[in-house]
Amino acid sequence: MQITTIGIDLAKDVFQIHGVDGQGKIVLRKQLRRGQMASFFVNLPACLIGMEACGSAHYWARKLQEQGHVVRLMAPQFVKPYVKTNKHDAADAEAICEAVRRPNMRFVPIKNVEQQAILSVHRVRQGLIKARTAQANQIRGLLSEFGLVLPKGIRVVYQRVPALLDQTGDELPGLFRELVLRLLAHLKDLDRQVSELEQQINAWHRSNALSQKLEKIPGIGPMTASALVASVGDAKSFSNGRQLAAWLGLVPKQHATGGKTNLLGISKRGDTYLRTLLIHGGRAVIRSAEQKPPHANSWLARILARRHKNVVTVALANRNARIVWALLAHDREFHADYAPA
The missing domain is CATH 1.10.287 (Helix Hairpins)
Structure with missing residues (x-):
């Protein structure tokens, strides 16, 4: 039977492989040494390969893509619920293979x-x-x-x-x-x-046009712009700006039960480094606004008038993250006076 999906449990030297066919039947369970990986997959028909986003994952993703396979990286916390038995390499590879086939699974962009x-x-x-x-x-x-x-x-x-x-x-x-x-x-x-x-x-x-484009956003400098461009990769992998903000941990954590929804503090998920850079940039914008007050009808002036500046800082970082997605996903230039149609 033809292998359609493979889960790989990455390691330094010993890799565990788990493969299934189109009906989900197990057709491959194999352990490979590091030197055997390239020769094994180059002789394998093109298939869907899932891996956890951990050490060396982006390297192997690029190598396997060059051989014609479709590679998907997943956050380890999304794979863990699919582990059926005790913790060992074979069970992890099986869980990865199961998780990558889920239609609603969230994937990590592969970096070059x-x-x-x-x-x-x-x-x-x-x-x-x-x-x-x-x-x-x-x-x-x-x-x-x-x-x-x-x-x-x-x-x-x-x-x-x-x-x-x-x-x-x-x-x-x-x-x-x-x-x-x-x-x-x-x-x-x-x-x-x-x-x-x-x-x-x-x-x-x-030397990077996308990074220079993001620098025009107030609160984003060369450090933040270069880190965002390198981390986000293809912005179209996110459906909208809110998904990017949620990926950075800048949206409220939700607790809903019995039809009642409570919005808590920000989730603080994702990349702490990127989130810190965006929040520090928001603080710089607010400090500048205190020295030179913004226009009374501007978004920043309205929100500063009714909320604490620490809350405004996070809101501004969230807003900048959404603007970053719009500029990268739709290939636009930043305009301070932009208004949606």
Whole structure:
């Protein structure tokens, strides 16, 4: 019988394969080593292949698509309900095969090499920023043990620590002074690496037309625009702007029972990094509006007049996400005075 659907449980070395025919009957259960994957699927007739969106999933999705197969990636939490027995590779592959055949299943867009590369730069930059903040806090904490208290802010550490060490003279042991200077040099090195990665992101942004298009939206800069273009991929995979906003976790969580619906706080699902960038961009727009009040009849002025600015920040991030979908899905340009027909 011909195999129509295959579920693959991805791993580092040992992959579990589960295949069914058009009637859903099991026709294939096989375990493959990493080196056997390409040769096995290149000799297989084109079929639907499902995988969880985990490590190396986008790589294998591209490889299998090149061989003529239709590949679908799914979030692991959508696959878990289809696991019938105990947790093992064969049961996971069977659950993936079952889930990918569901007509209402939600799939993850497959990223190309360029998108993965720029997202890697974003992730490394994010990690370096966390390390830089931790290093500054460690320096501040060590100095406080000797009665030297610094205000908040990384720039304050750069500016005041050398002078502070000079002022103390011989009050601090030489070993401790050398340690603080070593940590300060490490902090400066982390800051230099963050700046270099930001320059790479800005260069990619200037070379990408879609990213430059999104930059015109108030509250979206080169960092947010490049991350959105690389993460969203094909915006037409979302039916509308609300689906994209829900994918980013910017829509209210719903709790409905007995015909009564309660809207709670935002769901906070999806990519935390993208959601954070959009919300920080919304804060920047609101801060600018406080310094230079917007037009009284504008959407932002009306909502600021009746809601707390933290609520308005999330609402603005939600609105920007929907605008991003409209620009990418319909190939439009942003116009601040745009009004729907």
